[in-house]
Amino acid sequence: MRKEDLVKTLEQQLRAVKAERQAAKREPALLAARTALKQFQSARLAHSHADLLAAPNSRAAALFFLDELYGAADLSQRDADLERIVPTMQRVLPLHALRAITEAIVLDALSERLDTAMARALGERFSERDYIDAYRTTTLHADRDSQLTLVKALGDSLCELVRLPFLSATLGLMRGPARLAGLGDLQRFLENGFNAFKHMRGPEVFVASIVGRERRMLDNIYGGRPRPFEVGD
Incomplete structure (x- = not known):
């Protein structure tokens, strides 16, 4: 895919994310429900992948996935940063790096x-059983499968990025200007993802482990199996 196509997709998806978050902020009950849902999902992921979080080799990458991609933090500032510098990124970033950012968004x-659909059904207080039922009844299996496909694509892109020469130096040179321009959140996101994978042995195995487990859980939920989150490697 060309840079021009990636930029078009990135801009479209940034607008979609912004609209979703702004709509939730206009409904206090929905915002509270979404926050509770994200906190539940973050805790569930930490439990399901506790071994990856505990292992020195994969801890940084696991934290990146949990905090930056599935966490409960408000990422509005990061996305606003991205909107501001999309043209600059198109000029200065290599294709692989721009693709990874686009995949993340x-x-x-x-x-x-998907979170909004579930939050509307669950409200602010719910049990694990409520969560499983809402997951199955308010979101489509195909959408959840696409979600995991995107996780794998992003993970694979990060594995490729760490092999690019000079990218680490380029990110380092961007640090000062990014802070001065008020783009610290975006710079932190880029550096955290790159560094987490750069210093890990066998990053492809890490990605396959997370996606494999989550896909088995997905099949368990839609298959109506008891204790769907109990899966092994």
């Missing part, structure tokens, strides 16, 4: 939409 947009 496409994933974010889909996840936000």
Whole structure:
């Protein structure tokens, strides 16, 4: 895919994410429900992948996935930063780096939409059983499968990025200007993802492990199996 196509997709998805988050902020009950849902999902992911979080080799990458892609933090500032410098990124970033950023935002947009659907059904207080039922009845299996496909694509892109020469130096040179321009959140996101994968042995195995587990859980939920989150490697 050309840079021009990636930029078009990135801009579209940033608008979709922004609209979803702004709509939630106009409804206090929905915002509270979405926050509760994200906190539940973050805790569930930390439990399901506790071994990856505990292992020194994969801890940084696991934290990046949980905090930056599935976490409960408000990422509005990061996305606003992205909107401001899309033309600059098109000029200075290599194709692989721009693709990874675009994949992250496409994933974010889909996840936000699915979270909103579930939050409307669950409200602010719910049990694990309520969560499982809402997951199955308010979101489509195909959308959840796409979500995991995007996770794998992003993980694979990060694995490729760490092999690019000079990218680490380029990110380092961007740090000062990014802070001065008020783009610290975006710079932190880029550096955290790159560094987490750069210093990990066998990043492809890490990505396959997370996606494989989550896909088995997905099949368990839609298959109506008891204790769907109990899966092994």
